[in-house]
Amino acid sequence: MTEPLRLGIAGLGTVGTGVVRIVQRHAQILERRAGRPVEITAVSARTRDKDRGIRIASYAWEDDPVALARRDDVDVLVELMGGSDGPAKAAVEAAIAAGKDVVTANKAMLAVHGQALAEAAEANGAVLRFEAAVAGGIPVVKALTEGLAGNEVMRVMGVMNGTCNYILTRMESAGLTYEEVFAEAKALGYLEADPTLDVGGIDAGHKLALLTAIAFGTRVDFDAVAIEGIERVSIDDIRQAADMGFRIKLLGVAQMTGRGLECRMSPCLVPAGSSLGQLEAATNMVVLEGDAAGQIVLQGAGAGEGPTASAVMSDVLDLARGTRLSTFGQPAASMEAAPAASASAPAPYYLRLALVDKPGALARIATALGDAGISIDRMRQYGHAEAVAPVLIVTHRTSRAALDQAVAGMDATGVVSGSPVALRIEEV
Amino acid sequence: MTEPLRLGIAGLGTVGTGVVRIVQRHAQILERRAGRPVEITAVSARTRDKDRGIRIASYAWEDDPVALARRDDVDVLVELMGGSDGPAKAAVEAAIAAGKDVVTANKAMLAVHGQALAEAAEANGAVLRFEAAVAGGIPVVKALTEGLAGNEVMRVMGVMNGTCNYILTRMESAGLTYEEVFAEAKALGYLEADPTLDVGGIDAGHKLALLTAIAFGTRVDFDAVAIEGIERVSIDDIRQAADMGFRIKLLGVAQMTGRGLECRMSPCLVPAGSSLGQLEAATNMVVLEGDAAGQIVLQGAGAGEGPTASAVMSDVLDLARGTRLSTFGQPAASMEAAPAASASAPAPYYLRLALVDKPGALARIATALGDAGISIDRMRQYGHAEAVAPVLIVTHRTSRAALDQAVAGMDATGVVSGSPVALRIEEV
Numbered sequence: 001m002t003e004p005l006r007l008g009i010a011g012l013g014t015v016g017t018g019v020v021r022i023v024q025r026h027a028q029i030l031e032r033r034a035g036r037p038v039e040i041t042a043v044s045a046r047t048r049d050k051d052r053g054i055r056i057a058s059y060a061w062e063d064d065p066v067a068l069a070r071r072d073d074v075d076v077l078v079e080l081m082g083g084s085d086g087p088a089k090a091a092v093e094a095a096i097a098a099g100k101d102v103v104t105a106n107k108a109m110l111a112v113h114g115q116a117l118a119e120a121a122e123a124n125g126a127v128l129r130f131e132a133a134v135a136g137g138i139p140v141v142k143a144l145t146e147g148l149a150g151n152e153v154m155r156v157m158g159v160m161n162g163t164c165n166y167i168l169t170r171m172e173s174a175g176l177t178y179e180e181v182f183a184e185a186k187a188l189g190y191l192e193a194d195p196t197l198d199v200g201g202i203d204a205g206h207k208l209a210l211l212t213a214i215a216f217g218t219r220v221d222f223d224a225v226a227i228e229g230i231e232r233v234s235i236d237d238i239r240q241a242a243d244m245g246f247r248i249k250l251l252g253v254a255q256m257t258g259r260g261l262e263c264r265m266s267p268c269l270v271p272a273g274s275s276l277g278q279l280e281a282a283t284n285m286v287v288l289e290g291d292a293a294g295q296i297v298l299q300g301a302g303a304g305e306g307p308t309a310s311a312v313m314s315d316v317l318d319l320a321r322g323t324r325l326s327t328f329g330q331p332a333a334s335m336e337a338a339p340a341a342s343a344s345a346p347a348p349y350y351l352r353l354a355l356v357d358k359p360g361a362l363a364r365i366a367t368a369l370g371d372a373g374i375s376i377d378r379m380r381q382y383g384h385a386e387a388v389a390p391v392l393i394v395t396h397r398t399s400r401a402a403l404d405q406a407v408a409g410m411d412a413t414g415v416v417s418g419s420p421v422a423l424r425i426e427e428v
Numbered sequence: 429m430t431e432p433l434r435l436g437i438a439g440l441g442t443v444g445t446g447v448v449r450i451v452q453r454h455a456q457i458l459e460r461r462a463g464r465p466v467e468i469t470a471v472s473a474r475t476r477d478k479d480r481g482i483r484i485a486s487y488a489w490e491d492d493p494v495a496l497a498r499r500d501d502v503d504v505l506v507e508l509m510g511g512s513d514g515p516a517k518a519a520v521e522a523a524i525a526a527g528k529d530v531v532t533a534n535k536a537m538l539a540v541h542g543q544a545l546a547e548a549a550e551a552n553g554a555v556l557r558f559e560a561a562v563a564g565g566i567p568v569v570k571a572l573t574e575g576l577a578g579n580e581v582m583r584v585m586g587v588m589n590g591t592c593n594y595i596l597t598r599m600e601s602a603g604l605t606y607e608e609v610f611a612e613a614k615a616l617g618y619l620e621a622d623p624t625l626d627v628g629g630i631d632a633g634h635k636l637a638l639l640t641a642i643a644f645g646t647r648v649d650f651d652a653v654a655i656e657g658i659e660r661v662s663i664d665d666i667r668q669a670a671d672m673g674f675r676i677k678l679l680g681v682a683q684m685t686g687r688g689l690e691c692r693m694s695p696c697l698v699p700a701g702s703s704l705g706q707l708e709a710a711t712n713m714v715v716l717e718g719d720a721a722g723q724i725v726l727q728g729a730g731a732g733e734g735p736t737a738s739a740v741m742s743d744v745l746d747l748a749r750g751t752r753l754s755t756f757g758q759p760a761a762s763m764e765a766a767p768a769a770s771a772s773a774p775a776p777y778y779l780r781l782a783l784v785d786k787p788g789a790l791a792r793i794a795t796a797l798g799d800a801g802i803s804i805d806r807m808r809q810y811g812h813a814e815a816v817a818p819v820l821i822v823t824h825r826t827s828r829a830a831l832d833q834a835v836a837g838m839d840a841t842g843v844v845s846g847s848p849v850a851l852r853i854e855e856v
């Protein structure tokens with residue numbers, strides 16, 4: 001096979017521009033590695049005349065990405081427009097209907113429509129791949145789908161939204177509140193137009209839904225991801241967790257338990273000395289646990305022109321080399337609905353509460369925990385000038401149900417001001 | 429393609445046993461992922477009757493691995509015997525000659541004969557893959573060959589011998605000498621029959637030679653790897669490097685510089701806070717730097733039954749799924765000899781010396797550095813009860829040639845007892 005692989009690029013934002021740059025700059029390298037040239041034949045974007053710092057005049061132009069997808073001189077649609085529906089989905093569907101392969105970075109589209117699109121691709125003999133949709137330049141889709149193909153996957157964890165990790169680590173290093181760092185990040189242009197996608201955990205939740213489907217061979221189900229953002233993480237929690245040897249991360253965890261498939265994206269405590277605990281700034285990290293391989297940790301840039309374009313090119317080179325894989329590592333039609341977890345796996349928890357300073361108050365809290373069957377690993381009451389004392393508790397492993405019962409019991413004592421903060425401690 | 433992929437396993441040591449276990453235990457998972465069954469049809473090992481804790485009675489037995497490789501009911505030879513020559517090479521050559529695909533974990537064989545074997549495989553339409561030969565369960569060959577296929581690779585670094593990292597970290601944590609930890613490791617069975625392969629850096633050098641070929645598209649050339657083992661690393665260096673914020677690792681580095689391809693495996697200092705610096709015990713870590721992806725860090729178990737068998741199965745599943753890649757990511761015949769580096773890239777260096785306690789001694793050392801054009805980043809002279817004072821110097825970036833000149837200059841001053849220790853500080 002020595003004919004060129006002909007790409008049609010839909011979307012010339014940061015990532016699309018990056019892909020064009022790589023194809024142009026590395027033409028020789030790519031041809032040597034693929035055994036055939038990789039070329040761009042046509043492009044599509046919202047605006048034609050815009051200085052992107054790249055030469056696109058030699059490519060055919062299409063205003064309509066669907067028309068791009070259908071062109072006879074396009075072998076692979078590279079979809080880099082984004083958005084779960086609309087033109088991105090229409091173009092991908094058109095390409096698949098025409099039996100063409102698709103490479104996309106669109107996590108939102110795949111998290112919502114991935115199952116249907118993968119089945120359509122399969123039915124039409126097309127390949128649909130998405131390395132760039134998860135954790136930017138880290139080849140985690142490949143590591144999980146192919147590298148760990150001989151493993152039963154036990155758990156997948158990850159920090160997969162760089163903006164959230166930037167905010168959390170910046171709060172800690174600069175001693176700023178969530179609101180202060182949020183404003184800072186906004187001013188620096190780090191946040192999406194709709195920041196809820198980032199700080200609300202949606203974007204990271206999309207990514208986790210995709211990794212979960214590969215890891216456990218279950219149908220892509222974004223609605224099954226229990227999502228909690230970082231908006232309520234306080235500088236007090238960050239400081240006091242640090243004092244107990246932990247750091248707070250927006251952590252995605254998917255694991256198959258005796259009670260079903262658990263899948264959640266939420267602020268968690270992890271040991272400060274662990275790989276996840278040491279993760280700084282906007283870097284991403286994914287931890288894969290296989291029954292044979294053990295724990296594999298992958299770290300790198302989760303966003304940006306170069307890293308994301310690199311991931312797109314990984315899929316493109318696979319196609320150029322003739323590698324044809326199922327979207328989620330097994331035939332989409334054979335994927336089954338995940339058994340929804342009836343409860344999250346037991347874990348230690350971190351509790352922070354404001355205790356009214358009167359005799360017997362701490363005893364009542366300890367009793368509420370004991371009544372719920374929860375034993376205490378560590379407890380600290382801090383010195384205080386006001387009428388309430390900050391109290392931190394790290395429990396031994398317990399169920400969320402027991403924890404909720406204990407928190408309700410604490411509320412009922414009347415010695416707790418406000419409601420206790422409860423965060424899961426993920427055992428990494 | 430729904431016929432089974434039929435494996436012939438040559439070698440039933442730790443890794444071979446692990447592969448048999450995975451194929452037996454995960455038959456359903458593998459079939460779902462590959463779209464076809466993966467079966468073992470025949471095995472070969474030195475001893476037939478030995479309790480390995482696995483059932484092999486249903487497989488055909490061959491005393492001779494070459495006969496195994498030639499069997500009509502074997503599609504893929506899985507070579508897990510080891511040894512750069514002898515039966516392993518003979519079996520692989522026989523399989524390739526018969527046009528059969530080969531999966532191997534044999535780093536020594538590939539480092540020495542990889543170029544010839546890859547060319548032979550190509551000429552015969554066979555695939556030869558080796559994920560398990562480098563860094564055990566970490567899918568680093570895949571990450572580099574495929575995940576970073578769109579990148580020009582700038583540098584590959586790694587801690588790829590778990591035994592050496594165990595020895596170095598144990599020396600530091602327990603405050604023991606190299607000899608003491610070596611004896612300990614030997615008693616625990618951590619060392620190869622010929623420990624020079626581990627502590628002499630040979631084993632890690634083999635792995636680096638393979639990654640270098642993929643990264644830079646150059647012919648596999650083990651002889652081009654400059655190798656220095658950990659035998660001369662002292663507990664003093666470990667402690668004093670730590671005091672300056674560094675840790676000592678047996679670090680492999682391959683990088684293309686203006687002066688050619690530099691490839692070395694040697695004890696280096698890395699910042700204690702870096703990912704490499706934080707690597708504990710027998711864990712492996714590989715750092716890949718691409719022009720687009722930036723820095724990708726991969727970490728996991730570098731040896732052991734499960735991790736290594738997992739890597740073997742990654743290659744097997746690729747073949748079962750119909751993925752057919754060149755051994756080193758591009759046609760072997762197109763790989764060119766590496767331009768040998770005339771000198772290593774400039775770097776900061778760590779110098780430790782024993783200074784004779786007399787007036788003007790330190791000035792003479794500083795003069796020797798200045799005469800060689802080397803400027804000092806940090807210098808410490810430690811308190812001392814004896815006639816010589818320990819002096820540590822961290823230089824600014826300099827060439828190895830200038831450093832050697834400075835060290836010769838120091839020797840000539842007559843105020844240095846013994847010869848200075850010089851270790852490269854790798855900028856990670």
